[in-house]
């Protein structure tokens with residue numbers, strides 16, 4: 001076994017790899033960018049090396065700096081995690097050339113699966129079923145349109161170099177094909193530097209079921225399947241193992257196909273073969289098709305670890321160090337059911353816009369596995385993937401695993417940023433999901449209910465009002481006698497503004513303005529736990545106070561109350577102007593307006609993606625859209641005009 005390895009990643013996955021290495025007695029070297037100098041993975045590792053500035057292209061994607069760090073610290077092997085350089089065959093070659101071991105498959109295997117068109121051709125040869133479609137080299141517009149017609153609508157246009165759901169367009173009608181093709185190509189060129197596409201039959205009621213494989217270069221086994229059908233914009237949200245409704249017959253067929261795929265390329269290490277399955281009825285042995293192979297550890301690997309009891313990172317290290325896999329297929333255990341939720345810093349109730357912020361409080365319940373890369377005091381960096389944590393719960397059966405995960409989400413305390421906790425909580429409670437009727441369209445179909453912000457109780461509103469006014473915090477020094485006896489505070493929650501009045505009563509406060517007055521007494525503000533008495537009951541809540549907001553978590557999803565003037569938050573755009581200019585270079589990923597449309601100040605007009613982050617561009621004033629020179633998928637430079645408003649009359 002290695003004495004020392006370097007982890008060429010950050011965040012939760014770097015921390016997760018370090019934990020296993022430590023348990024195995026392997027020393028760890030972390031690498032970090034300037035944005036991560038104080039990050040958790042740096043703290044957990046035995047030593048850490050700075051590799052460059054915040055931008056990933058100059059740090060976590062800098063193969064030279066990483067290999068140099070490994071050589072300088074005496075690391076013998078490099079674990080790439082996922083994302084970044086994990087599926088870059090050039091990096092694997094460079095690692096080997098430096099006399100180091102890459103903890104993962106060979107460059108050849110990565111190349112074989114790197115482009116979706118070539119991978120599909122290879123799978124056809126290996127006898128693995130693939131989605132019917134066109135994956136030729138000829139990229140002529142007319143030919144692609146003809147192929148789409150031959151395949152039959154609906155079709156899916158995919159970037160051959162794609163990943164993370166980018167460069168993908170579903171097309172339902174022949175008339176929409178040319179625009180969708182342009183959009184997919186533009187996105188693919190921007191994201192992957194390769195505009196080539198393939199066309200696939202769009203499978204109706206699709207289920208995403210993937211098989212975890214493990215190879216040692218000689219032979220491969222599978223570690224059963226994961227169902228990752230709960231997706232939003234082709235990105236996984238909830239993953240589980242095993243797949244609901246899976247039968248022994250289909251499992252054997254899918255597992256055998258995945259092992260054939262892995263063995264066809266002499267696979268070594270952990271990999272995932274992704275299939276799309278027809279979810280219209282029961283799963284069938286002839287109703288699933290190969291989509292792609294991810295030649296790395298997957299984000300959702302913990303659910304497989306939970307049901308098999310195996311540590312996949314441990315086996316990645318063992319295989320990379322030259323050990324053969326010890327198990328036959330029959331020896332791999334499968335026990336119970338596991339579900340994972342991805343907790344993100346994003347505003348699900350507000351169009352899923354990514355948010356930043358400093359996490360003032362981070363606490364996960366002990367009964368769940370929490371894979372996280374942050375702790376209290378850490379900022380959500382705008383530079384990288386906004387994942388905060390993955391929460392995994394294992395139970396004897398599917399119902400208990402889901403119930404446990406829901407409980408764990410409710411008991412998770414995250415303050416200081418907006419998160420998708422409430423959305424995840426509602427999603428796990430959705431009837432279709434609970435009944436195991438999953439497909440990739442579920443979230444979209446249910447999105448209205450899933451993104452509806454919960455209504456705060458009068459008690460919570462009262463607490464938010466007292467906190468926003470700073471009354472309880474000052475209670476210790478006693479109120480100055482000249483203070484008014486009555487205060488008014490307006491708070492905005494889920495787009496609605498409410499106003500409450502507060503007056504002092506013996507031992508506390510009386511809050512009015514709602515349907516019934518609320519009396520809070522014995523208020524003890526804490527960091528972050530506040531205690532108070534209401535209607536004779538002693539209660540508690542987690543509070544986070546920031547300049548513009550109060551976040552309250554009480555058992556379920558966090559509630560956010562904005563206390564600033566709502567119009568002030570629209571500023572920062574150069575309010576009042578006629579044009580919206582790109583604040584940075586990026587990709588126009590959503591356009592929510594059309595010329596001639598009336599808009600109100602603060603309306604969301606467009607979403608620009610830069611550095612894996614989405615930035616919303618809002619109307620600087622009321623007006624009418626005059627011109628809209630960019631379309632979805634356009635790559636823009638800083639300062640480009642994205643939209644103009646008709647000149648103001650007055």
Ligand code: ADP
Nearest residue numbers: 011082083084163164236294297298299300385
């Ligand atoms: P997986 O395919 O393992 O389920 P996702 O689909 O969520 O993971 O990941 C989407 C894409 O983004 C993948 O290609 C993954 O490699 C990449 N990715 C995920 N997390 C990160 C990260 N922290 N940094 C860079 N790339 C990432």
Ligand code: ADP
Nearest residue numbers: 162163164165166200201202203206208234440
């Ligand atoms: P990526 O590399 O971006 O992960 P995939 O080929 O794995 O691309 O597809 C991502 C997602 O798109 C899948 O998980 C599935 O939800 C959906 N998808 C892919 N292919 C099809 C298809 N032929 N029909 C329906 N949905 C599909």
Ligand code: MG
Nearest residue numbers: 163164274292
């Ligand atoms: Mg995929």
